[in-house]
Amino acid sequence: MARKHHPDRQKTSEEKIKAEERFRIINTAYEILSDPEQRTEYDYMLDNPDQMYFHYYQYYRRRVSTKVDVRLVILSILLIISSIQYAGQWTSYNHALSYLLKDPKHRAKAKQLASAEGRLNISKYEVGRRLTRDELKEREEQLLRSILKETVELRNFLLIKKKLVEFVPLKIQIQNVIDDIPNVLDLHQ
Structure with a gap:
């Protein structure tokens, strides 16, 4: 299908314009149907057409959302x-x-x-x-x-840097004590 409708395979400029539009639609359909999560959202959209704005939100949330942690x-x-x-x-x-x-x-x-x-x-x-x-x-x-x-x-x-250097080891010690609490509780049972 992609080979048949690819814009580079068309001879005239009118056919290329139509092929670009068709190819864009085919590409979008492929992206939606190949991703399981997007496919379930698409199926939900087909089952519930009354929630049109929610579907727009779901689509653009995926498209525009940042990929950075x-x-x-x-x-x-x-x-x-x-x-x-x-x-x-x-x-x-x-x-x-x-x-x-x-x-x-x-x-x-x-x-x-x-x-x-x-x-x-x-x-x-x-x-x-x-x-x-x-x-x-x-x-x-x-x-x-x-x-x-x-x-x-x-x-x-430079007092803040000194306090930070003093705080980090204290935080690590507290975390170690918290991590050891389940072990101590197991020993007492």
Whole structure:
């Protein structure tokens, strides 16, 4: 039937147009009759023609419905939102450290801690050449930044990630206990 009505086998353009229409109908009928679920819906439609709108709904629900798992969509949305949130928190954290580095009070305290620990002695020479003033200043900034990271507690930055890391093992432990309940009940009987 498909070979007889295929549009490529027709000679004139009028026959091709008619054959395309017939071939489209044949293709739709084949799709409906080859799928058992669609075939039962089609049989139900033939038995109950008064529920025409319901049949339209069933047909288009199958045609237009998404083929993607909803769990994957939700997971990807959560990952995207979490990564945006993490990037925002990381940026805020770096801005806070930069502000503390520029603040004279915290900068002096960091220099005092660095000199007390003996870390402030930055070598002015590196591999046979003298470091420029900008390079020395950059190394001092890196040293003070690392000291500020160690000493100053910046609350609420990256706290959610820490809580999530603490929560997931707890959730796994609770799930293991719940899974063991039937085994414990079997032992007591």
